[in-house]
Amino acid sequence: MNYDRPELLDRLAAEYVFGLMNARVRRRFQAIQRALPAAQQAVQVWEQRLTPLAQSVPPAQPSAAAWDAIDRRTGGQASRPVAPKFAWPAWLKPALGVAFGVLATLGLVRLYPTAVVPVDQIVQQRGTLPESYVGVLTDAANNPVVLASSTRYGRTMSIKILRKVDVPPGKVLQLWALPKEGAAFPLGVVPSEGKGSFQMADTSEKLLSSVPRLAVSVEDAPAHAGTVPAPYLLTGNCVKLW
Amino acid sequence: MTASSDLQQLLARVALGDRAAFRRLYDATAPSLFGVALRIVRQRDRAEEVLQDAFVNAWNRAAVYQAALSQPMTWLTAIVRNRALDELRSGARHRAESLEDQRSGTAPVLEDERANPLKLLEQAADALAIRDCLEAIDGPQRQCLALVYYHGLSHSEVAGHVGSPIGSVKVWLRRGLNKLKRCLEALA
DSSP states (O other): OOTTOHHHHHHHHHHHHHTOSOHHHHHHHHHHHHHOHHHHHHHHHHHHHHGGGGGGSOOOOOOHHHHHHHHHHHHTTTTOSSOOOOOOOTTHHHHHHHHHHHTTTTOOOOOOOOSSSOHHHHHHHHSSOOOEEEEEEEOTTOOEEEEEEEETTOOEEEEEESSOOOOOTTOEEEEEEEOSSSOOEEEEEEOSSSEEEEEOSSOHHHHHTTOOEEEEEEESSOOOTTOOOOOEEEEEEEEEOO | OOOHHHHHHHHHHHHTTOHHHHHHHHHHHHHHHHHHHHHHHOBHHHHHHHHHHHHHHHHHHGGGOOTTTOOHHHHHHHHHHHHHHHHHHOHHHHHHHHHHHHHHTOOBOOGGGGOOHHHHHHHHHHHTTOHHHHHTSOHHHHHHHHHHHHHOOOHHHHHHHHTSOHHHHHHHHHHHHHHHHHHHHTTO
16 A cells, blocks of 8 residues: 555544554554654544544543552653653664664764655665754753754654753753744753654754754743743754755 | 643653652543543443553653643543554453453443443534534434444444444445544634
8 A cells, every 4th residue: 555645644544543443454554653654643633633522421430449550550660750661663773773873973863764764764775864854952061962853854853862951840851943043943842861752843844944053941841832942951053964 | 620731731740750740640631531441442440451551651651742732631532542442442352351251240331321422422512613514414424423433333333233234334434534524624
């Protein structure tokens, strides 16, 4: 099947979110979502669309044992501020291996899939890294702290924290784009250590093509468009990797 | 229900490993989410498993939640529905557990507790002010949509429920979903 066709992805995403797929087809489409950001986005659109229908379902009280089990199952991670335990697609690993080697002189980089073609295919077939935006943010002492990267036409910003950031309880680390002209705008919230990723409001190309610098500030809550940033804790250049 | 902005704050704190915030998020959202799971998987113990998995998942993925892209309840409900549908569709396990239930006496959810999904669809449509749009969808299509969305019925189960051939049900669902999409798109 040609999964590049948006109308096909839209139909499959609708059937997946609505609950029309059987177990086998669900598993297959979940694998496609992990490999194709476009499929993931189509699912998110349908989730946004259909979830309001669930609001009419009468609430029900789970037993106290349910919370106890959740507490127990997450308790081992209480000392880890972020717990970024989501599963990386298996095919991403070789891609990362290549990426880390090639970019050793620049620092470190984490890459996500492009819109339609897995990164490792591009790397292996062309021998070059995919077109991406990469930012390395440093602290006041010029230590590299945050590595942010996103493929040129993708919407996923991948984050690697190179040095743990101390965040006061209840605060968040907000990543900002500082365009050549105009006010800074928020991109997303980054973890204080480990790795993470978030979906941006648009593609990197649309958001970052005239953004030479990135910054991170400590905020009370995730920033929205129009929020005035708190003083920047980290800043760095945002470069085009092509 | 806790305001969406409050839930966003809680989720941001959960992303930082704040366990007290996690508990508050659970208290504020678990009853609604459990209700959704219970409708789909039909048994309390299975619904609690779904709820547990969903909250463990939310704890692990809170750092990637994006306030700009979805409301907290949308994000959480999607996690619960996905997990519940996975659970429901894993038929082999379901059959094994049903046998176990017969032996252990675990009571399935009574049918009347989850009766009338069409009414739920209409209530949701009223809340979203899309009732007129919903009413324009043919009755059988509406009925099929409600059975699938709220109770997670498969094509063949819907066919058995409404007493129509599976081919007709598939067509109704496809057309109904397209019409429902247009109703919901009008909201955006």
